[in-house]
Amino acid sequence: MTRSKLSSGNDSGLDxxxxxxxxxxxxxxxxxxIRLAKHLGWNFLDSGALYRLTALAVLKNQISLDNxxxxxxxxxxxxxxxxxxGSGVVARLDGEDVGDCLRLEKTGIIASRIAAIxxxxxxxxxxxxxxxxxxxxxxxxxxMGTVIFPDAILKIFLTASDECRARRRHKQLKEKGxxxxxxxxxxxxxxxxxxxxxxxxxxxxxxxxxxxxxxxDLNLEEVFSKIVKLV
Ligand code: DC
Numbered sequence: 055m056t057r058s059k060l061s062s063g064n065d066s067g068l069d070x071x072x073x074x075x076x077x078x079x080x081x082x083x084x085x086x087x088i089r090l091a092k093h094l095g096w097n098f099l100d101s102g103a104l105y106r107l108t109a110l111a112v113l114k115n116q117i118s119l120d121n122x123x124x125x126x127x128x129x130x131x132x133x134x135x136x137x138x139x140g141s142g143v144v145a146r147l148d149g150e151d152v153g154d155c156l157r158l159e160k161t162g163i164i165a166s167r168i169a170a171i172x173x174x175x176x177x178x179x180x181x182x183x184x185x186x187x188x189x190x191x192x193x194x195x196x197x198m199g200t201v202i203f204p205d206a207i208l209k210i211f212l213t214a215s216d217e218c219r220a221r222r223r224h225k226q227l228k229e230k231g232x233x234x235x236x237x238x239x240x241x242x243x244x245x246x247x248x249x250x251x252x253x254x255x256x257x258x259x260x261x262x263x264x265x266x267x268x269x270x271d272l273n274l275e276e277v278f279s280k281i282v283k284l285v
Pocket of ligand 1: 105
């Protein structure tokens with residue numbers, strides 16, 4: 055699996071197959087998407103990371119969340135890179151490794167807020183489509199199947215109950231060393247989901263032709279094998 059370089063490759067790439075995996079946070083789509091990309095030897099797009107990197111750039115440059123023009127400009131001018139290392143992927147913003155801040159819940163909340171702003175989404179659309187490079191792309195996000203890659207050959211909408219997703223996120227954050235209170239996280243996740251679902255532009259929802267998988271009572275292996283069968 056490789057993460058495509060943002061600036062290289064064929065812009066159109068419309069003949070390159072895409073598998074879109076969308077869903078709310080904590081549904082397991084990130085882990086499944088990475089695993090599927092590895093399994094197929096395809097590229098991987100973590101579109102949430104682009105929104106999170108934009109959020110970090112906004113914080114770094116102290117841009118007000120009310121200043122839509124400046125937010126759009128920041129998203130359009132992002133200097134970001136993903137580098138594959140032996141142990142994973144390093145995300146760089148302005149050349150600096152931002153791995154520690156990228157996954158913080160606070161970064162996710164700001165990412166969700168700026169993701170509701172049309173100029174920000176527009177600025178990130180082209181960047182996301184640049185990841186479509188041979189031999190194929192597994193794209194993880196909220197609007198991969200509905201907006202960014204509507205011609206994806208397979209669209210999965212992965213979900214799970216609110217409690218289950220909060221528990222999974224809690225475990226993930228704990229493993230990364232972030233100590234968060236489970237009930238607070240539950241509330242934050244619900245607020246983030248409802249913002250992502252109710253925004254006017256590209257809301258989180260399954261594409262009409264998506265296969266919906268509820269992973270509440272399934273483990274990772276079971277979800278993965280269901281998806282591999284569909285592929
Ligand atoms: O998947 P994530 O938690 O890293 O995403 C962070 C936020 O970014 C999410 O709450 C909403 C936004 N996002 C989006 O609007 N569209 C995407 N395709 C991916 C993420």
